[in-house]
Amino acid sequence: MQILYPEIKPYARHNLPVDEVHTLYVEESGSTDGIPVLFIHGGPGGGCSGQDRRFFDPEKYRIILFDQRGAGRSTPHAELKDNTTPHLIQDIEAIRTHLNVEKWVLFGGSWGSTLSLLYAQAHPETVLGMVLRGIFLCRDKDLHWFYQAGADRIFPDYWKDFIAPIPEAERGDLMAAFYKRLTDSNEIAKMAAAKAWSIWEGRCATLRPNPEVVNDFADPHKAVSLARIEAHYFMNQIFVAPNQILDNMDRLQGIPATIVHGRYDMVCPLDNALALHDNWPDAKLHIIRDAGHASREPSIVDALVRATDELAHELSGDGDQSS
Known part of the structure; x- marks a missing residue:
């Protein structure tokens, strides 16, 4: 079984202003002349961690991580103003231009798979390949399953x-109800709602109970950005048209892709990945x-490291993909 690559530190860090409100944290690690790969984190609002650099061979990849608007080390923290999916797609293009990348690989899980797909459909000419995990199509039924009725029957105690x-x-x-509290000026009510929201997600994320994952989601800094930004996006249908991802899969023809999805995924059930694969038969699906x-x-x-x-x-035959 493959394991994560050893821990590495970034060789460059950037604070990239993208408008009058938001500044993004961006970092690079691995090989300066390797295949550029962009890690797109989940949530929205989750932020990146040092572990996220370790899915890639540092001798072969130029590993680029960034924290999306309001998340992680980007500022201002948990900010909802001018924080929409079109803004995030523009931000990814701004990062690509700032780092002088011509084409890159996209690697995203959960909401990161959503944003990867939407970015790739908007800019297919920039994408060398994709590795996606825990597919999240953000359909009404997906949100209803996890936040209203469905997963509550699997985890009634956590619910x-x-x-x-x-x-x-x-x-x-x-x-x-959560959105009301997460956007209210009552800081005590906001934190209580944020921790309940985030811990619910962390508890349901693994097949076997994993205190390390739950503790990560319970961290107040992460909980506030994750809960506020997720609720903001989900209340607004993630700022895209209904079924937009599946309706535009023809734009990704010819892009090599691997989909990895856990059979017992209770946050984003497996039918998300099957629906995507039905519309993207060229992609490899690993259940x-x-x-x-x-x-x-x-x-x-x-599966992800493989x-x-x-x-x-x-892609190694293509040589250096950065300009």
Whole structure:
């Protein structure tokens, strides 16, 4: 079984202003003349970690990480103003231009798979290949499953803690109830809602209970940005047209891609990946039989590292892809 590559440190860090409000944290590690790969984190609002550099062979890849608007080390933290999917797509292009990258690989999981697909459909000429995990199509039924009715029947004990901050009279529309509190000036209510929202996601993300994952999601800094920005996006149908991803899959023809999805993914159920693959038959689909949603699960790590190694081998004949 493949494991993560050893820990590495960035050789460059950038604070990239993208408008009058937002400044993005961007970093580079690995090989300066390697195949450029952009890691697109989940959430939205999740931010990156040092582990995210380790899915790639540092001798073959120029590894680029960034924190999306309002997330991680980008500023201002948890900011919702001018924070939409079209803005994020523009930001990715700004990063590509700033780093003098002609074409790159996209690597994204969960919301990162959503944003990778939307960016690639907008700018297919810039994409060398894609590795996607835990596909999240952000359809109404996907949001309803996790935030209203569906996953609550799998994790009824965790669900009780999730809905605890919401009065019973408001539980008919939990998304709206959480959004109200997450955007309110009452800091105590905001933090209670944020932690309940984020911990629910962390508890459901792995097939086997993983305190390390739950503790990561419980961190107040991450919980606030994750909960606020996710609720903001989900209340606004992620700022794209209904079924936009599946309707535009023809734009990705010819781009090599691997899809990795855990069979027991309770955050983004497997039908997300199957629906994508039905509309993208050229992509390789790997259903991981002993995993849920999180990128840290051993079998998911194995599949993702194999996918990036295989893609590096396929692209190695193209030489240096950066300008």
